[in-house]
Amino acid sequence: MPAVDTGGDTFQAxxxxxxxxxxxPRVRALAWLLDSPDLLDPASVHWxxxxxxxxxxxxxxxxxxxxxxxxxxxxxxxxxxxxxxxxGLYAEKLLAFYFxxxxxxxxxxxxxxxxxxxxxxEFDFLLKxxxxxxxxxxxxxxxxxxxxxxxxxxxxxxNHLIGPNLADTLGLxxxxxxxxxxxxxxxxxxxxxxxxxxxxxxxxxxGWLFYAIGAAPGMDGISQEHGHxxxxxxxxxxxQRYVVLPRLQWLAPYKGRExxxxxxSALRAQLFDLAQPVLVASVDNIAGWEVERTRGFIVPDTxxxxxxxxxxxGALPV
Numbered sequence: 001m002p003a004v005d006t007g008g009d010t011f012q013a014x015x016x017x018x019x020x021x022x023x024x025p026r027v028r029a030l031a032w033l034l035d036s037p038d039l040l041d042p043a044s045v046h047w048x049x050x051x052x053x054x055x056x057x058x059x060x061x062x063x064x065x066x067x068x069x070x071x072x073x074x075x076x077x078x079x080x081x082x083x084x085x086x087x088g089l090y091a092e093k094l095l096a097f098y099f100x101x102x103x104x105x106x107x108x109x110x111x112x113x114x115x116x117x118x119x120x121x122e123f124d125f126l127l128k129x130x131x132x133x134x135x136x137x138x139x140x141x142x143x144x145x146x147x148x149x150x151x152x153x154x155x156x157x158x159n160h161l162i163g164p165n166l167a168d169t170l171g172l173x174x175x176x177x178x179x180x181x182x183x184x185x186x187x188x189x190x191x192x193x194x195x196x197x198x199x200x201x202x203x204x205x206x207g208w209l210f211y212a213i214g215a216a217p218g219m220d221g222i223s224q225e226h227g228h229x230x231x232x233x234x235x236x237x238x239x240q241r242y243v244v245l246p247r248l249q250w251l252a253p254y255k256g257r258e259x260x261x262x263x264x265s266a267l268r269a270q271l272f273d274l275a276q277p278v279l280v281a282s283v284d285n286i287a288g289w290e291v292e293r294t295r296g297f298i299v300p301d302t303x304x305x306x307x308x309x310x311x312x313x314g315a316l317p318v
Contacts, residue, residue, distance in 0.1 A: 021069065022066075027072055028252045033144075039207045046220065087248060091144040106128050112187060121187070125140040126194075127140060129199065145163070149215070158174065158221065183201070229295040232297075243259040243281050245279045253295070
């Protein structure tokens, strides 16, 4: 398998070329959800045809995003006034807005209960048939994930791709989705909730993978086009200009004016007692905007040891 492309034609550069006019954070995040590469390869035998892909962004959808940049109030109303502490929920609400606005959404977050006190599961998205070839629904489970490669890849297992907070791995996440969540429509308690039969159940997975500096191996099952970055300890941080990314700005490549910019020495000083991984973007100042060039997780010195121990002992939470 060829290594991931780390040349000058990065995803960030391509995204800025196409979507540089989108500077509203929510609109920019939505554009990323719609136009970013799949994290997983839908054609790989590892996933058994259970991976969904969005259609390419059409000129009409691009114009719709441009209109939201001009007037984001419909999106702001849909998301409401609440503060989203969970990135996955924020991304899900953005995608639900797109599906609803384009006449595709049958249901979002529909709970299935065997009885009043027994929740079986929840449909992330029930979508109307996108191609109009039958009276069916599509069930999509949606995940936005960020994983760091610790150690050598483990073909077909994916437990070397581990979350920055050590809470899960790509392997554990996908087994839960495929074995449990995608089977929800077959549960007897779901039948009475479905206005039409579910034709297919698939997972739509977006996100970024992060590799030790200088390493970017290709992996079967992972899209060759996936967005990727680096991970390192503070001492290994390259000499560049950085912003620290708040969680709700982890999705799209950063473009803004509001964040403090650090050089590598100042950022190390900020992170002298680092306890949890922090996501940063290296930035270039272009026409008064700080524009992301690369991104990476800065991890505590003990992170690698902890990640290896978690993975090797099988002690990762399910």
